[in-house]
Amino acid sequence: MAATEAQTVVQDDQAVPVRHPASGSGATWPIFEVFRQERAGQPMQHAGNLTAPDADMAELYAREFYGRRNESIRIWVVPRATVREIVDADLLHPPAVDRSYRIVQGYTVRDKLDQARAHGEEHIPGTPGRKARPPAGPKTAMEIPDDV
Amino acid sequence: MEDADRVAEFTAYVQNGGKVEAGDWLPDEYRLQVLRFVEMHANSELMGVLPEREWINRAPTLKRKLALTAKVQDEVGHAELLYRVAEDLGKSREAMLADLLAGKTKFHNVFHYPTYSWGDVAIIAWLVDAAAIQSQKALLDCSYEPYARTMKKICWEESFHIKHGYDCVVTLASGTEQQRTILQDALNRWWTPLVHFHGPPTDPAKDRDLYWRIKAKANSVLRDEFLDRYVPKILELGLTIPDPTLHFNEESGHWEYAPPDWSQLKAVVTGHGPRSAERLTLRRLSYADTEWVREVVLAGRLAA
Numbered sequence: 001m002a003a004t005e006a007q008t009v010v011q012d013d014q015a016v017p018v019r020h021p022a023s024g025s026g027a028t029w030p031i032f033e034v035f036r037q038e039r040a041g042q043p044m045q046h047a048g049n050l051t052a053p054d055a056d057m058a059e060l061y062a063r064e065f066y067g068r069r070n071e072s073i074r075i076w077v078v079p080r081a082t083v084r085e086i087v088d089a090d091l092l093h094p095p096a097v098d099r100s101y102r103i104v105q106g107y108t109v110r111d112k113l114d115q116a117r118a119h120g121e122e123h124i125p126g127t128p129g130r131k132a133r134p135p136a137g138p139k140t141a142m143e144i145p146d147d148v
Numbered sequence: 149m150e151d152a153d154r155v156a157e158f159t160a161y162v163q164n165g166g167k168v169e170a171g172d173w174l175p176d177e178y179r180l181q182v183l184r185f186v187e188m189h190a191n192s193e194l195m196g197v198l199p200e201r202e203w204i205n206r207a208p209t210l211k212r213k214l215a216l217t218a219k220v221q222d223e224v225g226h227a228e229l230l231y232r233v234a235e236d237l238g239k240s241r242e243a244m245l246a247d248l249l250a251g252k253t254k255f256h257n258v259f260h261y262p263t264y265s266w267g268d269v270a271i272i273a274w275l276v277d278a279a280a281i282q283s284q285k286a287l288l289d290c291s292y293e294p295y296a297r298t299m300k301k302i303c304w305e306e307s308f309h310i311k312h313g314y315d316c317v318v319t320l321a322s323g324t325e326q327q328r329t330i331l332q333d334a335l336n337r338w339w340t341p342l343v344h345f346h347g348p349p350t351d352p353a354k355d356r357d358l359y360w361r362i363k364a365k366a367n368s369v370l371r372d373e374f375l376d377r378y379v380p381k382i383l384e385l386g387l388t389i390p391d392p393t394l395h396f397n398e399e400s401g402h403w404e405y406a407p408p409d410w411s412q413l414k415a416v417v418t419g420h421g422p423r424s425a426e427r428l429t430l431r432r433l434s435y436a437d438t439e440w441v442r443e444v445v446l447a448g449r450l451a452a
Contacts, residue, residue, distance in 0.1 A: 025170075025235050025236045025238070026234075026235040026236070026237070026238045026239045026240040026241070026243070027232075027235040027236070027240065027241065028240055028241065028242065047301075048229065048232075048297065048298065048301070049232060050228070050229075050232060051232060051235070051241070053445060053446050057445065061228070064221075064225060065225055065228070065229065068221075068225075069305070
């Protein structure tokens with residue numbers, strides 16, 4: 001049985017796991033990753049992988065697995081060996097250090113805004129007055145907020 | 149030598165719903181358990197093709213022939229996808245096929261039985277696939293994520309198979325006297341294998357597949373789900389289920405059935421079913437017959 005234990009490298013005196021997507025498999029043929037686009041405008045999605053002796057056969061198999069049922073309008077077939085996985089715990093699983101200054105949710109102006117508006121109503125004629133509270137933050141990590 | 153703390157941490161992680169990917173560090177027992185599970189599933193998809201393939205040339209209409217051919221192609225595709233998942237756990241495809249052909253690894257009981265008429269094809273395409281999809285839906289939450297993702301694709305593709313099977317059954321059930329007879333006859337023969345399908349009741353405390361969250365539901369739970377969903381559908385077609393004790397228990401909310409002979413299931417899956425030897429022989433012959441294809445395709449394409 002091929003060894004599939006993740007290897008480790010020493011980084012800052014600690015053994016950090018290094019995961020190579022190309023290594024450790026029992027496969028005798030090269031592995032190809034398949035990406036597909038389901039509908040126009042959508043991003044390419046990772047659909048799965050397959051083994052084949054070469055790129056032509058990989059394309060043939062990809063057509064069977066991911067194109068038979070009109071489920072894809074675009075298909076990419078990529079040798080797994082060309083995929084470079086970024087392994088960096090500091091980047092991807094950072095320790096619990098507050099970096100909220102880098103995201104929208106890291107800023108709450110509500111209370112300060114109430115105070116500023118109250119001041120505006122009292123002291124400056126013609127101020128439109130307090131509006132309803134600003135809407136809640138965006139629902140997903142990469143959503144663009146409504147009020148920018 | 150595995151670090152016991154690391155294994156304990158991993159165990160707590162998956163038992164709490166955590167997912168792992170190919171290439172992650174896995175305890176040896178976990179790796180072997182998932183591998184065995186997926187390998188048997190892959191074997192079942194590959195062997196499962198054979199009972200239905202026998203009827204491609206004998207399908208009653210062209211539309212049925214096309215649908216059956218498409219279904220068989222899908223199943224072989226599923227076998228491919230599952231062998232691929234198993235390979236990444238460390239066993240080569242060649243070793244898995246060798247073990248299957250040598251009778252060392254198992255495949256599902258239902259594929260060890262003969263088919264005698266189109267009625268069998270209809271019952272298999274509907275009820276065997278329906279029994280399978282109860283298990284497959286429960287695997288969508290498997291802790292080993294590459295398998296869970298593959299199950300999502302497989303479940304989507306299986307849903308056409310069940311619809312096709314149901315169409316075949318309802319066509320026979322609403323047809324001539326002869327059609328209804330062959331359908332009932334097939335159900336009479338397939339009932340016991342269907343009740344066997346999800347496996348004997350197991351002690352959840354000892355079930356390693358549940359322990360590692362490879363599967364989320366015990367065998368009896370899956371069988372109950374299958375029967376609760378499908379017994380009413382079978383009965384409403386005017387079919388008789390060949391278990392005189394079968395009845396709905398108002399209190400438990402489940403259909404109760406005569407406990408089958410579990411030793412019969414064991415005999416079948418260890419290669420002593422009515423068609424086990426014949427179908428493995430067919431696989432061995434076809435593997436030998438296609439050696440020239442592998443040689444031609446691989447010639448010059450790979451460095452040794």
